[in-house]
Amino acid sequence: MIKLIASDMDGTLLDSKMGISKDNVSAIKEAERLGIEFMVATGRAYAEAKPALEEAGIECAMITLNGAKVFDKAGNSLFTAGIEKETANDILDILEANDIYFEVSTNKGIYSEKQEKRIENFASHIATTMPHLTYKVAIAMAAAHLSLLDITYIEDMRSLIQQDDIEVLKIIGFSMEGPKVLAPASVKIRELADLVVTSSAQNNIEVNHKNAQKGIAVAHVAKDRGISEKEVMTIGDNFNDVSMLQWADVSFAMGNAELEVKDHAKYITSTNLENGVGEAILRAIRENL
Template sequence: MIKIIASDMDGTLLNEKMMISQKNIDAINHATANGIDFLIASGRQLDEAKPFLMNKIHPGYITLNGAEVYSKDEKLVSSNPVSKTSALKVAEYMDEHDLYYELITDKGVFSNSLEKRTVSIAQLLNVLNPTTTYEKALADTKAVLKHAKTIYVDDYDEILNDSETKVMKLLVFDNRQDEIFEPLKASLGVIDDIVITSSSPNNLEINSIDAQKGSALMEYAKQKGVNPEEVMAIGDNMNDYSMIKAAGIGVAMKNAVPEITALADEHTDTNVNDGVAKIIEKVIQNNKTVGNRE
């Protein structure tokens, strides 16, 4: 019987319009009504994730790939920032290679270019949803960013060297993808206290080695007295790998990257076709069948 369901956002819970469909909302609320604990497990920070829910669902949150975990009443449960030394090393590499990156901190999201942030997110949306034109993705991005609480600065030096600010994640975007990311991973992969993942082909996400969706999800389940086999995780990309591997049932979206598809125990429809809702309704029915047998 499944007692906890954790779902990724981009490419999973969010559709091609960067929205949670009504079918997904209804399924999540149906699951909650049937005693299933639902979690958002995202690379986004809490303030970025919440607006997408439109106050229609009230989950717990694994944010920033596991760097922060929040209870349903939005109390911080755990925090795993990138060490200052490693954050500076990563930033130095990015600056040397003239790459656009953002700092996600406990004080908010910092960017040094509104133009580059807009283009990067539009490219991300376009990559995740190939049926969406870049022009439409750009228009949607501009609409979303009007409500984003991003802090724009000229450079990141003051933030990186501020002992009172914790860097929770560094996020780099580049549409050249492997041409840029393969040497980046080779150079930064020697830093032993970070982990490098991605939520899209055109980005890389750098976290503390202790900040992963899988370990965060298992710790949450442990605190709730729930066994790993009673946990389901749903995702589509490599920053979901650890939780899909750790959960009793790992679910890949139909639009998932091949590594996630191969790893998963079960598969569901695409993010455009309410894949999350479909697997949740299946779980609810299976739970009822198991409950009747007991």
């Protein structure tokens, strides 16, 4: 019987309105009633992930920034894996050389140099995941959503990351041209030491320290609780979920997952728009996976 469930958020737990459906909440509560712990493992920062969970009435431990920062249920930091400052500068050099918009997640919050670009890229992501929307509507949704998130706009990112009290936890690059622009930059970044490059959508690349991976973080949490990989279930849809799908004995890829990601999961569930997380949880309980 599983004892721990770790679920991705975007494209997995969250629906088209960036919320958690009643059916998903009901399944999570049923798992918790049976003594199974639920937690999220997301590329989002803590402040970005918390609102949707609070609105749904879910209190849980959180793996954030792909595993760079792990928090317990009360919000206390348990684990950190950051990027060296010199390496962070090299990453920014590569992104700028390829004209890729970027954001830097730190222990002090998320920083960006270009507010307009942030809205454009998030709108592109919304338009891709919800093709029935017009781009104008996607822009409006992006602006409304991003206004709720805690982000600081600055003029000089390099000066910021050199500050003694700043830890660089994740750097994410966005391009509306997708892999055509992002793939060459990824190749260059992978040549740098101690990094892992993944993605959570076609329009981004996410750069972390090699120890900041969801699979490593889930394993860390499970070990602390005396739980083996045979008693862990993971759910995800994109390439930043692969490490945890590979590690856990019970793993589900979403119906909307990338085809290559599905190859790394043992089971397939419905899409994030069809309560796929709830379906997977109830199946695991019913079939004693």
